[in-house]
Amino acid sequence: MTVTTNKSANRNTNKEAFLNTIASKLGRERRTEVQRPAIQEFIPDSYGPLTTDDLVEILKEQCFFIHTQVIESTPEILQQTLSDLIEANGGGTVMLSGDRRFNEYGLAFPDAAVWEETAGRVENIRRAESANTAIVFADCALAESGTVVLESRPDQGRSLHFLPAHYIAVIERRRLVLRSTQAAAELNRRIQAGEPVGSAIQFISGPSNSADIEMKLVVGVHGPLRATYVLI
Template structure:
């Protein structure tokens, strides 16, 4: 039996169990129609306030800064984290904002996967630029790319995400719509897209919340 016939048999069985005919032509929904308008019209300032409120509940610090003092803001956070090795992504925005760190690794494709992972393991603080941020859930959205692997977000003890205000949206459906537009335009998209909401935490054991079980102990968002 071919994969195609397996698929048809599987779908026919589901339709039968549901007591309805198979649908073969389904109109693709308009993503915007799926987004409930629960907040009404929101300004960027409104989104910032929603983000701050949500980050309080997910144990994430939000610091407002600006491009002129961004280097100083990040240096202060690195010091507050206990110093040590810093690892950044290879995002061009680090150069664009004139950022430099004396004791730092950069995730770079030329170094190779294993070397990058070892660097991430040795780093005390990771610093990245968010590709997008979701105010409603306090989430940063980051693509995995040759200059930014998945391990960068999960192995260092402290995680700093720089969020440009213009990249702040309300919720995940709007981020998904943006990625969908890129795909339809034929633009490349990362091998995975990570949605990260604050530091790692778990309440699996006796419903007691423990932060830093399988990822960063502390997360900080720097809003510029």
């Protein structure tokens, strides 16, 4: 005899029971209709109007404090810029995301490993673990905090950002915004439009940093030892 269970129905039942319990503990009826708050793109008056060049300068200044190198390049010399960085990192295995922009910019790294959906999770993680340098394209970058924003997708898993010793994020100038409010507004727009969004969103600000109780900064404890942003 074959027994089939509806996992989706079970999840919904558990969810309803959980929310009913919370409402009961709060001493009120369940609220079933909640209006989404409007997301405001708030920019302090102290900044004034900002151009892309202004955002670049803010990014550079912040990256100095988070131990992250910023290199300005162009699409025409991007291949050489990245090759030079790989060499400066000591060579070794390179791993790329499966981002289509590698092809759009004519980038070629013949011996590089690539995060591929067909390879499977275990194999992709093994490749990332063995890589000395990871290269990705940022989906967005936040100038004020020196942060790159990347979605987890079938061609770009989370481990790619954290396991290799060196991390290179290519940032297109048009994707540079001031802070997380603007990034959240764009994600909110996509969700409301029914567009697909990644299973996780990574906000990465430079290399791994940690400080013990004596406040001694240690870089690379649980992530890349070095991070470089290449702005094109």
